[in-house]
Amino acid sequence: xxxxxxxxxxxxxxxxxxxxxxxxxxxxxxxxxxxxxxxxxxxxxxxxxxxxxxxxxxxxxxxxxxxxxxxxxxxxxxxxxxxxxxxxxxxxxxxxxxxxxxxxxxxxxxxxxxxxxxxxxxxxxxxxxxxxxxxxxxxxxxxxxxxxxxxxxxxxxxxxxxxxxxxxxxxxxxxxx
Amino acid sequence: xxxxxxxxxxxxxxxxxxxxxxxxxxxxxxxxxxxxxxxxxxxxxxxxxxxxxxxxxxxxxxxxxxxxxxxxxxxxxxxxxxxxxxxxxxxxxxxxxxxxxxxxxxxxxxxxxxxxxxxxxxx
Numbered sequence: 232x233x234x235x236x237x238x239x240x241x242x243x244x245x246x247x248x249x250x251x252x253x254x255x256x257x258x259x260x261x262x263x264x265x266x267x268x269x270x271x272x273x274x275x276x277x278x279x280x281x282x283x284x285x286x287x288x289x290x291x292x293x294x295x296x297x298x299x300x301x302x303x304x305x306x307x308x309x310x311x312x313x314x315x316x317x318x319x320x321x322x323x324x325x326x327x328x329x330x331x332x333x334x335x336x337x338x339x340x341x342x343x344x345x346x347x348x349x350x351x352x353x354x355x356x357x358x359x360x361x362x363x364x365x366x367x368x369x370x371x372x373x374x375x376x377x378x379x380x381x382x383x384x385x386x387x388x389x390x391x392x393x394x395x396x397x398x399x400x401x402x403x404x405x406x407x408x
Numbered sequence: 409x410x411x412x413x414x415x416x417x418x419x420x421x422x423x424x425x426x427x428x429x430x431x432x433x434x435x436x437x438x439x440x441x442x443x444x445x446x447x448x449x450x451x452x453x454x455x456x457x458x459x460x461x462x463x464x465x466x467x468x469x470x471x472x473x474x475x476x477x478x479x480x481x482x483x484x485x486x487x488x489x490x491x492x493x494x495x496x497x498x499x500x501x502x503x504x505x506x507x508x509x510x511x512x513x514x515x516x517x518x519x520x521x522x523x524x525x526x527x528x529x530x531x
């Protein structure tokens with residue numbers, strides 16, 4: 232069955248969203264990234280670490296892979312000597328998706344994280360066609376590649392009007408319940 | 409000598425568990441760890457009387473943090489729980505609150521903010 236592809240305009244939106252989410256997050260971990268990219272090339276060979284997180288919801292499903300040099304991740308991790316860098320890369324991917332989830336609240340779009348025992352997706356999301364792009368962000372210590380695979384029926388192009396915002400929480404905030 | 413308060417950290421990321429462990433030990437707490445909601449639920453059942461606070465991620469394999477709280481809250485209503493997560497949806501926050509969570513921090517977190525919240529919840 233042929234699915235719906237992501238529109239070209241939507242890639243502009245995804246690029247901006249990924250770039251903002253990732254640069255803000257890496258800044259928190261002490262790495263200053265600049266978005267000078269090319270949206271497609273993958274990193275050259277080297278001592279790279281990668282990890283992926285998958286997600287799915289009514290109107291969207293996909294995955295995000297974070298790939299970066301070991302040296303850059305060693306510099307960014309809060310526990311430089313004690314954990315595997317692939318675990319930290321997975322946590323980075325997880326937190327970037329958290330940033331996307333936060334931004335997509337404005338479009339009334341929601342998704343949950345998928346683990347090795349994923350919950351079944353609604354059929355509408357399962358029928359969407361997958362597309363994939365790679366965003367490369369550069370720092371003095373090397374490049375970070377975000378390989379973004381997504382199937383989405385949402386129109387996020389410049390002409391789209393966001394749904395009324397609903398309340399959600401900003402990164403780093405504390406709420407006493 | 410004053411007995412250190414024990415905090416149970418439940419997160420599937422080893423990086424986060426170690427980072428939290430270092431931060432909390434530096435602040436004078438003793439730290440126990442569990443790698444997902446299921447192991448967290450077992451740890452709470454075994455040591456609830458001994459634990460002053462649970463710090464729990466939301467999105468984890470096997471059993472997520474909110475589901476774990478919903479299972480356990482009726483049995484340990486006095487055990488404070490702080491959710492530490494990338495998850496920012498209000499409906500999840502409200503579900504966690506109904507299940508007994510007392511605070512919610514969005515990752516990435518600043519260690520001083522976390523220590524401040526922990527001090528408040530264990531006072």
